[in-house]
Amino acid sequence: MAYFFSNYHCFLRSVFIVFFFLVSAVARADVPRYGGSLILSSTSDPKSFNDITAQETSTHTVTGNIFEGLTRLNAITLKVEPALAQSWEVSEDGRAWTFHLRPKVVWNDGLPFSADDVVFTFNDLIYNEDIVSSARDIFKIGDEIFKVEKVDDLTVRFTLPVKFAPFLQSMSQSILPKHKLAKAVAEKKFNFTWGIDTPPAEIVGTGPFKLESYRPGERFVLVRNPLYWKKSANGDALPYLDRIIYLIVQNQDTAMLKFLDGEVDLISLRGFEYPMIKPLEAKKNFTVYDSGPDFGSSFFVFNQNTSRNPKTQKPFVDPVKSKWFLDINFRRAIAHAIDKTKMIEILMNGLGYPQNSDMSESAGFFYNPNVEIYEYDLSKAKRILSDAGYRDRDGDGVIEDSSGHPIEFNLFTNSGNVERVQIASIIRHDLQSLGMKVNFLSLEFNTLVTKLNATFDWDAIVLGLTGGIEPHFGKNVWHSTGGLHLWYPQQKTPATAWEKRVDEIFDQGVQELDENKRKTLYDEFQVIISRQLPLIYTVLNSNLYAVRNKFGNLHPTSFGGAFHNIEEIYIK
Amino acid sequence: MLRYILKRLITTLPLLLGMSLILFALMKMTPGNYFDSLKLNPQISPETIDRYIKLYQLDKPLLVQYFSWLTNILHLEFGYSFFYNIPVANVIGGRIWNTFILSFVSLILTWGVAIPLGICAAIYRNKFADRLIQFLSYVALSSPSFFIAMLLLYFVSQSGFLPLGGMHSANYEEFNWIGRFFDVLRHVAIPAIALSIASIGALQRIMRGNMLEVLGQQYILTARAKGLPEQRVIYVHALRNAINPLITLLGYEFSGLLSGAALLEIICSWPGLGALMLTAVQSKDIYLVMATSLMGSVLLIMGNLLADILLVRLDPRIRYE
Numbered sequence: 001m002a003y004f005f006s007n008y009h010c011f012l013r014s015v016f017i018v019f020f021f022l023v024s025a026v027a028r029a030d031v032p033r034y035g036g037s038l039i040l041s042s043t044s045d046p047k048s049f050n051d052i053t054a055q056e057t058s059t060h061t062v063t064g065n066i067f068e069g070l071t072r073l074n075a076i077t078l079k080v081e082p083a084l085a086q087s088w089e090v091s092e093d094g095r096a097w098t099f100h101l102r103p104k105v106v107w108n109d110g111l112p113f114s115a116d117d118v119v120f121t122f123n124d125l126i127y128n129e130d131i132v133s134s135a136r137d138i139f140k141i142g143d144e145i146f147k148v149e150k151v152d153d154l155t156v157r158f159t160l161p162v163k164f165a166p167f168l169q170s171m172s173q174s175i176l177p178k179h180k181l182a183k184a185v186a187e188k189k190f191n192f193t194w195g196i197d198t199p200p201a202e203i204v205g206t207g208p209f210k211l212e213s214y215r216p217g218e219r220f221v222l223v224r225n226p227l228y229w230k231k232s233a234n235g236d237a238l239p240y241l242d243r244i245i246y247l248i249v250q251n252q253d254t255a256m257l258k259f260l261d262g263e264v265d266l267i268s269l270r271g272f273e274y275p276m277i278k279p280l281e282a283k284k285n286f287t288v289y290d291s292g293p294d295f296g297s298s299f300f301v302f303n304q305n306t307s308r309n310p311k312t313q314k315p316f317v318d319p320v321k322s323k324w325f326l327d328i329n330f331r332r333a334i335a336h337a338i339d340k341t342k343m344i345e346i347l348m349n350g351l352g353y354p355q356n357s358d359m360s361e362s363a364g365f366f367y368n369p370n371v372e373i374y375e376y377d378l379s380k381a382k383r384i385l386s387d388a389g390y391r392d393r394d395g396d397g398v399i400e401d402s403s404g405h406p407i408e409f410n411l412f413t414n415s416g417n418v419e420r421v422q423i424a425s426i427i428r429h430d431l432q433s434l435g436m437k438v439n440f441l442s443l444e445f446n447t448l449v450t451k452l453n454a455t456f457d458w459d460a461i462v463l464g465l466t467g468g469i470e471p472h473f474g475k476n477v478w479h480s481t482g483g484l485h486l487w488y489p490q491q492k493t494p495a496t497a498w499e500k501r502v503d504e505i506f507d508q509g510v511q512e513l514d515e516n517k518r519k520t521l522y523d524e525f526q527v528i529i530s531r532q533l534p535l536i537y538t539v540l541n542s543n544l545y546a547v548r549n550k551f552g553n554l555h556p557t558s559f560g561g562a563f564h565n566i567e568e569i570y571i572k
Numbered sequence: 573m574l575r576y577i578l579k580r581l582i583t584t585l586p587l588l589l590g591m592s593l594i595l596f597a598l599m600k601m602t603p604g605n606y607f608d609s610l611k612l613n614p615q616i617s618p619e620t621i622d623r624y625i626k627l628y629q630l631d632k633p634l635l636v637q638y639f640s641w642l643t644n645i646l647h648l649e650f651g652y653s654f655f656y657n658i659p660v661a662n663v664i665g666g667r668i669w670n671t672f673i674l675s676f677v678s679l680i681l682t683w684g685v686a687i688p689l690g691i692c693a694a695i696y697r698n699k700f701a702d703r704l705i706q707f708l709s710y711v712a713l714s715s716p717s718f719f720i721a722m723l724l725l726y727f728v729s730q731s732g733f734l735p736l737g738g739m740h741s742a743n744y745e746e747f748n749w750i751g752r753f754f755d756v757l758r759h760v761a762i763p764a765i766a767l768s769i770a771s772i773g774a775l776q777r778i779m780r781g782n783m784l785e786v787l788g789q790q791y792i793l794t795a796r797a798k799g800l801p802e803q804r805v806i807y808v809h810a811l812r813n814a815i816n817p818l819i820t821l822l823g824y825e826f827s828g829l830l831s832g833a834a835l836l837e838i839i840c841s842w843p844g845l846g847a848l849m850l851t852a853v854q855s856k857d858i859y860l861v862m863a864t865s866l867m868g869s870v871l872l873i874m875g876n877l878l879a880d881i882l883l884v885r886l887d888p889r890i891r892y893e
Contacts, residue, residue: 249841251838251841253722450604477614
């Protein structure tokens with residue numbers, strides 16, 4: 001009998017609990033809830049868990065949730081906001097920055113975070129001569145490094161050699177734990193530390209999640225860090241999600257099947273998939289978001305290098321061709337022959353954006369829409385060419401320059417990128433109808449890079465570069481001394497007046513702390529580029545995501561993707 | 573016999589040395605190196621790239637690089653992967669085993685299905701069963717395995733019958749060993765079937781041909797004439813002679829155990845060596861490529877040796893001295 005009663009009691013209780021949950025679910029529909037997993041797919045394995053020595057971005061997908069910097073960039077406003085530092089001030093001369101660290105922050109192994117960790121990250125890791133890291137390139141001005149010192153346990157001072165406008169943004173650099181890594185640094189093993197063979201519990205950060213497990217080639221799982229410092233607006237301890245599971249699915253079609261099957265919560269779409277996926281929204285319970293144009297750039301570039309090969313004393317570029325490539329009218333005519341609408345239609349199913357400026361529209365503040373825009377107009381291009389002396393003189397269908405040389409040049413792109421190959425063939429087709437002879441060849445990536453960097457034996461290339469919201473980080477491309485100043489790299493003195501002006505803008509812009517004055521400078525730079533056309537821009541992809549309809553606080557942006565505010569995301 | 577095996581093993585060493593030299597030369601002859609891909613990142617300076625090149629000793633003369641790699645091999649160190657910044661052995665460790673599982677299951681499946689099919693087709697030569705088997709074989713032979721894998725995956729996504737790629741379920745750790753075995757088996761099914769289908773078609777045809785040839789021999793006629801039961805004629809006298817040529821083939825299949833399934837692994841998200849190898853070759857992660865390719869070479873040599881030894885055991889006419 002007692003048995004019966006206790007069971008009956010249990011039954012009643014569970015009925016009550018179920019009822020309670022039903023009521024609470026209805027009543028609290030829009031109040032964030034704890035628990036649940038976000039399941040994502042990743043095309044590749046992480047290459048390392050070491051944020052300092054990692055050479056590429058796929059590492060950051062993992063580490064971005066585990067580590068934090070002193071500041072962070074809000075992916076919606078694109079403004080710097082406090083993270084591990086709760087406030088900061090800058091000295092009169094704009095060179096000394098004092099950061100007040102957030103008190104009571106702990107590493108996910110329970111040990112307290114302090115100024116020592118910040119000093120360690122900079123002085124012992126980034127500025128360590130034995131450690132190879134590209135982070136060092138960001139925190140170096142000329143040959144001088146920043147002086148980083150501890151004032152007290154919760155205060156750090158950075159003293160810069162000169163003013164550096166993107167400083168606050170660069171302070172989103174991940175801070176790593178001294179107590180975990182000091183030994184590896186002392187033993188000079190840091191270059192090979194925190195690789196993918198490290199036990200997950202060793203990877204210690206302050207971020208909202210920590211690494212739980214990693215199965216190479218299959219999945220890595222991040223689990224909620226219960227010690228995370230951040231609270232939501234109504235006082236909830238963040239994050240809401242229990243787990244983020246990344247399934248490693250290399251094949252995009254398999255990933256798509258997994259998404260449609262409900263196994264994965266997000267998939268980024270390519271333009272040509274849109275018409276197939278969009279109609280399934282209601283049936284499969286997801287929403288497609290278009291968060292605007294991609295970052296980065298895609299362009300057509302002519303070799304304007306006028307120097308000579310120091311060994312053979314021959315010019316890198318045939319002087320006959322060099323004369324065309326240096327002629328602004330020639331480049332302008334080509335700019336009018338770039339059919340961006342057609343590229344967007346054919347390559348991206350209409351879901352792309354024409355690019356007119358180096359800064360992407362998604363970059364927000366520094367994007368200048370008022371630049372020279374070259375509409376697609378072949379007859380105008382033809383007119384410009386014939387006014388500048390390029391016309392068909394012997395009736396063979398190929399135009400010649402004023403000294404009678406037929407216009408013929410090579411066009412390269414890297415064979416791995418299907419989209420670029422297609423862009424190049426569309427451009428080639430249009431240039432041929434202008435009467436030019438274009439020999440198109442797609443090369444292996446490394447071969448192309450060798451041509452751009454070392455041998456300079458190329459005429460024209462279709463290429464793209466990564467970009468961001470901070471114009472200064474493109475200095476290596478735009479400053480005439482830069483190694484990525486593609487059309488004429490590493491100049492001793494600027495070859496043209498406009499390149500001199502661009503150099504001035506970049507030298508001034510990095511020292512100007514007034515945002516609006518900076519914008520005026522970089523606006524001018526974008527106008528100069530659009531008039532001088534060292535790079536002739538093509539088209540950018542849209543950032544399209546399909547996300548399962550079960551997440552709250554979801555605000556996808558082009559800069560941060562669908563889950564940039566991962567700690568606030570919850571499952572409805 | 574033992575002397576023969578020893579002799580074979582000793583001749584393997586210069587072979588491997590030669591292979592490694594050719595591999596190294598091939599990797600080095602193509603333009604550029606791994607760190608070239610960093611050169612197009614506006615935020616990485618040329619100095620940093622030089623430091624990477626120094627760290628991995630890519631600035632040393634080629635012969636020095638090769639011999640320092642070779643001496644490391646003698647200490648069983650296979651060098652560091654540029655991509656992962658950790659020893660190559662740690663990168664490929666678990667993946668070798670995964671690829672091996674997939675290939676092994678597919679090998680069993682291929683041989684387990686193809687041999688009986690071939691025998692059956694030979695016995696019922698030109699009857700309906702034979703015609704059907706030959707027709708299906710042509711279909712199997714002419715459909716690429718990645719396409720079959722995509723079809724199977726699509727079918728599975730519609731029916732929910734098997735998991736969609738991967739190798740372990742999310743709750744794999746909670747199973748006991750039987751549960752774990754069946755979990756992996758469920759995951760391996762699609763890639764293994766896709767991998768086997770074309771090989772079944774091919775192997776079945778070889779088996780059928782061999783069997784028909786043997787069945788036409790005088791001694792089979794003799795066996796039948798003296799009144800042996802048909803079962804015994806086929807399964808004891810004919811089969812043993814028909815299967816000999818296939819043993820050599822089995823030896824070659826060993827080399828494929830670690831390299832045959834790259835494309836399928838990518839499509840079915842199987843965590844093996846395939847995709848790793850592909851990106852390593854593309855990005856010129858030299859030591860990773862060297863290690864995995866040499867592993868394939870060792871398997872090929874071992875497989876051949878194994879096949880030769882098996883032949884001696886199965887065929888009394890063959891002797892090595």
